[in-house]
Amino acid sequence: METTPALISLKYSPYFIQTATIKSVKPLYSNEVFGITWDIDLSLLLEIRKQNGSTYDYQLNIRGCFKKDASGKIIGWGSNFKIQKLFNNLSVVGIVNDDGTIEDKSLQQLIGKDIFVLNYISGKKEDGRIKYQIWDSVAEDRTILQGDFLKSTDKGYPKNFCPRILLEQYAETTTKTSEESNSDFKFADSDDDQDKLYL
Numbered sequence: 001m002e003t004t005p006a007l008i009s010l011k012y013s014p015y016f017i018q019t020a021t022i023k024s025v026k027p028l029y030s031n032e033v034f035g036i037t038w039d040i041d042l043s044l045l046l047e048i049r050k051q052n053g054s055t056y057d058y059q060l061n062i063r064g065c066f067k068k069d070a071s072g073k074i075i076g077w078g079s080n081f082k083i084q085k086l087f088n089n090l091s092v093v094g095i096v097n098d099d100g101t102i103e104d105k106s107l108q109q110l111i112g113k114d115i116f117v118l119n120y121i122s123g124k125k126e127d128g129r130i131k132y133q134i135w136d137s138v139a140e141d142r143t144i145l146q147g148d149f150l151k152s153t154d155k156g157y158p159k160n161f162c163p164r165i166l167l168e169q170y171a172e173t174t175t176k177t178s179e180e181s182n183s184d185f186k187f188a189d190s191d192d193d194q195d196k197l198y199l
Contacts, residue, residue: 014163015120020048027105038063089139121162
């Protein structure tokens with residue numbers, strides 16, 4: 001399990017939260033992704049707002065499978081608890097039909113909702129910069145979203161959460177800064193100032 005480090009610089013953080021608006025919702029059923037056939041693959045088109053005020057569109061997919069009995073009858077949310085949480089977090093009643101499809105009126109209530117999304121460190125880009133990924137859970141309340149994420153990381157999810165990269169990046173930066181600072185040290189030339197250290 002990855003341990004989330006304390007915020008050790010203002011430039012980088014293990015995760016950060018942004019505001020967004022749901023522009024559209026598209027459900028796919030029995031959709032195969034990553035070699036798994038998901039009962040529900042819910043695609044949310046989001047308009048995400050950056051800190052500088054600009055926006056960009058992002059497609060967030062929330063996937064899961066229902067818990068079923070031997071006959072194939074749905075008896076629980078199963079791994080679709082993420083979709084259940086989506087409706088609960090956004091104060092929308094999610095109605096699921098007997099065939100596992102979601103009522104259209106439930107989906108329509110999601111459109112236009114202002115939400116929070118969480119970006120977490122998931123690795124490094126090819127150029128060595130830190131890479132962030134948007135977590136597949138959202139909420140109308142920032143505190144709830146952050147709390148859910150921290151509880152999830154305690155259980156080892158998301159599996160690609162890599163906060164240690166932040167520590168490695170910090171260590172590399174500190175070492176480089178220290179080496180550059182040492183190379184700038186010089187002693188005064190005059191006898192009066194002998195042995196005084198200048199930066």
